[in-house]
Every structure is written in C-alpha cells, then in structure tokens.
Amino acid sequence: MIARPVIELAGIYAGYGGPNVLQDVTLDVGGGEFLGLVGPNGGGKSTLLKVILGLLRPTRGQVRVLGTAPLRARRQVGYVPQYVEFARDFPISVGGVVLMGRLGQSPPLFGYRRCDRAIAMHSLREVGLVDLCERPIGELSGGQFQRVLIARALATEPEILLLDEPTANLDPRAERDLFGLLKKLNRRMTILVVTHDIAFVSEYVARVACLNRELVCHTTEPLTAETIERLYGHPIRFVQHEGHG
C-alpha cells in the first residue's frame, strides 16, 4: 500500500546546540500517505518538521524529501506552523496573506498573475473563508487565523503538506471540518499532521507515529491505551467525539 517514500528520515539526531532533541529517528512516509504525529510537549514534533523543511540541519543522519535534499524540495512542501512570528497589526488582508503562498510558484518579477489569484481564492474557499478575503489580518479570531494559515499553505499547491497542531484554536465543528478537508486533500497530496487530539487522529489518519525524543512507535493499528500510556507516561482517557458526517 505504501508507495515510494516521499519523506525519508534515517537515524536523525537533531538539537539546538544543547542536548539532542531528536534521537535516532528513522521514519519513511509514503507518497499519498496520511500520517499523524503525536507526542508529549517538548517531544520534538515541531523540531522534526523543521528538519523535514530544512530549517534545522540534523547533527547526524540523513533526510531526503521527494528524493532530494530538503532545501531543494522546499517549494513542493506546504507548511502550517504552530506559531507565527509576525505582527498581527501588519497592514495586509486575508487574501493578501494567502496570495503569498504563490510566491515560490509564480514568476519572481512584478506582481501576481490572474491564475495566482484564482488559486488563492480557491484555497480560501476550501477552508471556508472566502467571505473574509478583504478583512485585515488583525481582525480575525484565533481559529479564523489558523484557517488562513492553512489556506496559505494550500495556495502553494504542495505535494506534501505538513501541519503543526492546526486544530489548537479550532472549535469542535471547525476541527471536524478541517480533518474532513485534510482527508479530501489527501487524495492529491501526502499529509503529515501533528496533533494532540488522539481520538481524532486514530479516527481519520491511516498511520500514527509517536514521538518522544525518539520514535516510540508507529502503527497502522488504532492507538491502544498501552502505547499512549508508554508515550505520555500516564494513562489518558479517550475522549470520544460525537459522530461526524
């Protein structure tokens, strides 16, 4: 079922100058796969995404993305960060932010093309925010803002989509919509999503990897109580979400 891997991590060690944050992580993600990445706070999930994006160079081990170095594959990878660093009062509209996703795709000189705008609008429609297109970015709620970031990543038309806790600010309904959308997108792209919502992951995602500095497990089975206990160090009660669809 797993096609040629689009992300290949072999024996990765990485850190920020201090002790290693990632230890001997080996993981292949197949083309078209929908992988969930779970683990405790500080477990290194965001760090792993940075390694895949080439934002952080591993101290040991090999990363290949789409068969090449992360830096060269970058433009084919969409990324929804956990935190953003920019000022919320930046004078730009929602549509303007999403259009920025076209930067690597559109020719580098002068303005955006008509098709760039069409793609940006399409991405906004997919996350259900077309009505907010003209709204200044500073006037959004946390959840709306998070969906803008997702639309921005979609506008890059990526082959691989990395999402770092995209549901952190979403209400249950928006969260369900988002996972539905990811499921749909999964038909045309590989998806790796970091989340703490274990019940949801096991419901939607084909395979789950658990990361706590090292890769504790990756399984295609639904997560069992034991694995979760091993991962987080204490039992976690499954919160069953209401039925969807």
Place this chain on the structure above:
Amino acid sequence: MEFLHALMDFTFLQNALLGGFLASLGCGVIGPYVVVKRISYLVGGIAHAVLGGVGVAYYFDWSPFGGALAAAVLAALLIGWVSLRWRLQEDMLIGAFWAGGMAIGILFISRAPGYNVDLMSYLFGNILLITRDDLLLMAGLDAVILALVMVFHRQFQAVCFDEQFARLRGVGVTQFYLLLLCMVALTLVLLIQVVGLILVIALVSLPAAVAGQWVRSLGAMMLLATILGAVVTLFGLGLSYGPDLPSGATIVLVSALAYFLSTLMMGIRKRRVQG
C-alpha cells in the same frame, strides 16, 4: 501668503519645494517597510553612520555627496548583516555603529584642511540650497527606488511579514533584506539635504506611521505617506520662511505634530466605536 508670493518669484524656493516633494516620494515608498518591519532604530543607526562617510570624503577632498552615498550603502550592508548574524545583541551593535560612525565623521572633519565645512548643513539639512543638479540626482535615486519596489514588492512584503515563510517559498530572505536596507540608504541620502542626517529618521517613519493608522495595505500606506510627506514639507517650508526658522527642523516638527494629531484622532475614533 508671503511664502506663496515668494514661491512665484524665487527659483531657490521652487527648487526647495521640488526637492522636498522628491524626498517625500522616496520616503513615502520606503517608510512603510521601515515601519511595519519595525527597524526605525536600525535606520537611525545607518543615518548617523553616514556622517563618517561625509567626514572621510571631506578629509580627502572627495565629493561629500559620493561619500554620503557610499557610507550609507556600506553602513546599511554592515548593520544589516550584523543584525542578522547576532540578532540578540542587535541593539548594542547598532548603537556602536551609530556612535562610531558619527565619531569618525567628527574626527575627520576636524582634521580636514581648511575646516570651513558647513557641517551644520549635513547635520540639519539645508533645503534652501538645493540646486538643479541636486534635483536631478534626487529624481534619479527616486527612480531607482521606485523601479526596485515595483519589481520586487512581493518579496519585500513577504520578508517584512514572515521571514520564515518567505524562506520556505524560496525567497532569498537575506539578500532581499539587505537590498531593502540599501534602498533605505538611498532614501536617507535623498533626505539629508532636506532635513539633515540627525532628523531623517523622522521623515522616513512619521508619515508612514500616520498612514499606517488609517489604511490597511502596504500599497495604500505608500501612497498616503507620500502625500503626507509632501504636505508636511510644504507646510514646514511655508512656516519657516517668514520668521526665517531652520526649515529642516520645522518640517520635522510639523510631521511630529501630524503624528500626534493622528494618534489622538485614532484614539477618539476607537473610543467612539467601543463606547
């Protein structure tokens, strides 16, 4: 009104006004980037370091304008690189360039043969001495700035907005940041004759900051800041002409007043919306 009559009669006033407008165009276009990227302090550092170049140029009897231009670009690249490399110590490093540049300038000027240098006009500007040649140079700098902004606006915007995302989209963040700072340097040189290098930072940032309070896109900010800059120059020049006040300082004071006024009005409007 006396000013308007004088404006009809005297070429030097027409030149001054035109120079002020050309400078407003440069800082109207560049100022918004400086404001949204929050690098006024860094830009202040570049501006003051320019005095070093002017001093050296005087000492060796080169063209002070060339010295200012070279020093501005050099300072922009150095300070930009240093601030990228040592982000955490950015403040101190900029301060060192700021003071160090000025000190070099003062030392060289004090040793310059003949010490008859109109240092004051570099420090505080002398808009009334703008010549036709100066105007041509200023128009040239404006053209360079405008052309670069038209071609690369998206990249500059992305670098100002979210560096990490820009980098992931394959934008050369370091190169574009340094290019932007070089354009800031050109703007500073444009402004030196108008308000002097001590006060340039005010004209770069204040009109753009006012604009930022009223409009919600970088492009609109540029347009509004340019218009505001021109209005402020006109008023400043007019006010200073009658009583023979220093025009640079008057222009800066008018723009500071405009900023306070705008902030006040913004506050009232917000209160009304919330109340």
